[in-house]
Each structure stands twice: as structure tokens, then as C-alpha cells.
Amino acid sequence: MSKIFLRNQVLDTLNNMSRTEHIKKSLEITDRVLASNEFRSADTIGITISRYPEVDTRPLIEAAWVAGKQIAVPKCIHATRKMDFRLITSYDSLETVYMGLFEPILNETITIEKEGIDLQIVPGIVFSDEGYRIGFGGGYYDRYMSDYNGDTLSLAFASQTSKSVPIEGHDIPVSKIFTEEKLILCQKRETTK
Template identity: 45%
Template structure:
């Protein structure tokens, strides 16, 4: 999908153009909007990635979850089947750098969490439409995971990451809510998950 690749690269360049100060300021607003949401308040067990590079940092979210007594599960990619398995971490020493420089849970030190036990899923992505369709990092791991995931899904992004349209494939699964620096928005597609 050449068009997807083009959109992905353009948005990544835009994200990399934020200064460190701008990025931190945007992140603070995203965190504030997330922590004020009913989804965050209701969830006792969250699913979240370990961010890197230009991505919005998820470390403060994980730390806040621990402070509030929430459980945190992070994904491990199973490359042969392109699946995600989530494991509960209680400290950052329980993760290591795996494939593609992605931080993943150390399986021997953590407990696998069943999909239906994760009460809120924070889904990473690069570009999004207002209907919650996203361009991630390729591979379709999250789309496979989300196909039969029934709890709320949301993504943190800057409003500049919202694009008019992206090529949608049959296996693509939209997220339910977008949290931007301007607030939290429902994606019209799955309004019934309230």
C-alpha cells in the first residue's frame, strides 16, 4: 500500500518536527484529557504499549496507573502469527528490548493477561481518520487483536495526526475514541460501546 506508506511517512516527519518542549507540552494535555475521562476512571486493568522515539510517551501513563493501583499490561508481538499477547508488568525492569527495538515484557517474569480482562486498550497509531481508522506501524497486529475485543479502545494523538482519509482494508478495525490536545472525541462508527 504505497499511499499508506506515504501518509505514514508524512505524519512521522510532522511529529518529529515538534521541539522537545512542544512535545512535552502536548503530552501533558493528552495525559490530562486521558486521566479526566470516564474510561480511565472506570478501568482497573489497562492495555498499553511501551512507546519509543517520536511516539507520545506512555511511561507517565503507566506510572500514573501504578500510583492509582491499576494493573498494566503491555504487548509482546508473536511474529509467526502476527498476534499480540499481553502481559502484566509491575515495574519497568520486567521489560526488555525485542524485535525492531520495541520494548516488550519479559515473559518469564510476568503473567499473561486474557484479552477480555483488559478493561481499556490504548491503541498506538501514526495517522487517524475522524472515524477512528488508523495507520499504525504496519503488520496489522492491533487489527487482529481488536477484531473481537469488546471493551473501549482509544488512541492519543495530536489533531495534526488526523487525516481526511486513509485506504481502509477489510481487516481494519477502528478505535472508539480519539484523545487529542483539544479533548476526547467519539468516532461515530462505534457509538454503542458507551
């Protein structure tokens, strides 16, 4: 199956999830991440501000702030198709941009280098058990992760996972995928309940 077909199929499934189910499952995923060694040991976390029907990242961001962690949100640079991550301390430092994404306001935030981000939470639409993902098609995260050395994980509803997805040479897998049902350990190709 093509990436476009898989992306559209999973988006249709997600869009048919009730708001109540979406909230419940998002919180279950958040609880799993909060209990993880990656989250507990990270001082600075790179993460996007999710948009429905993605797993809601706001509870995780707010828990990180309460725990005294720094949150870095990507700012897309369309001319180069790259991203800078910028530190935010509240949602007031965000603006709505291209495709309804929430990004940091430049004059209210500061850039943080890759080396300063301990944990990168990577978004996507479809995820394979090997940690490969299908995003929205821009390739921003694959370029970013090509030389990122910190921990990587993704948040996904179980309905977003697949045994495999089409991959290309530039695709970079994540190490773990947290769903409401299980933790997928991608590098070891095994799962735990």
C-alpha cells in the same frame, strides 16, 4: 493518498516537533485521558511503551500504577503475527526487542486474557475522524481487536489526525481519539472541545 505516504508524511511532521513541545503536548493528552470515564472505570489497561516521536505513554502508565490499576503490555508473536498482553508492575520487567520496541520479559510477567483488559489504548501513526488508524504496517492490533470487546481509544497529537485514511476490510476503528486539542468521538463522528 496511500498508507505509506501518509505514514511517512506524519512521521516527518512528528520528528520535527521540538522535545519541549512533545513533552508538553503528551502531558496535555495524558491529562485528558486521566479525566475520562474509560480510564477511571478501568481496572486493567492494555498499552504500549511508546517510542519517540509517539505520544509519551509513560506518564499515563505511572498514573495508572499510582491509582492501583494493572498495566498490560503487548508481547508480539512474530510467527503468528499476533500479540499476548502481559502484566507489568515496573519498567524493569521490559526488554528491548525488534525495532526498538519495549516488550515484557516472559519469565518475569504473566499473560492476561483479552477479557481481563478493560481498556485498550491502541497505538498508531495517522488517525481518521472515524477511528481508523495507520500503524507501522504489521496488522497486529487489527487482528487483536477483531474479537476484543472492551473500550478502545488512541492517543495522538493533533498533527496525526486526518479527516480520513485509506481503509481495508480487516481494519478495526477505535471508539475515541484523545489529542492535546480535543476528544474525537469516532463512533458518533463528532468532536468535543
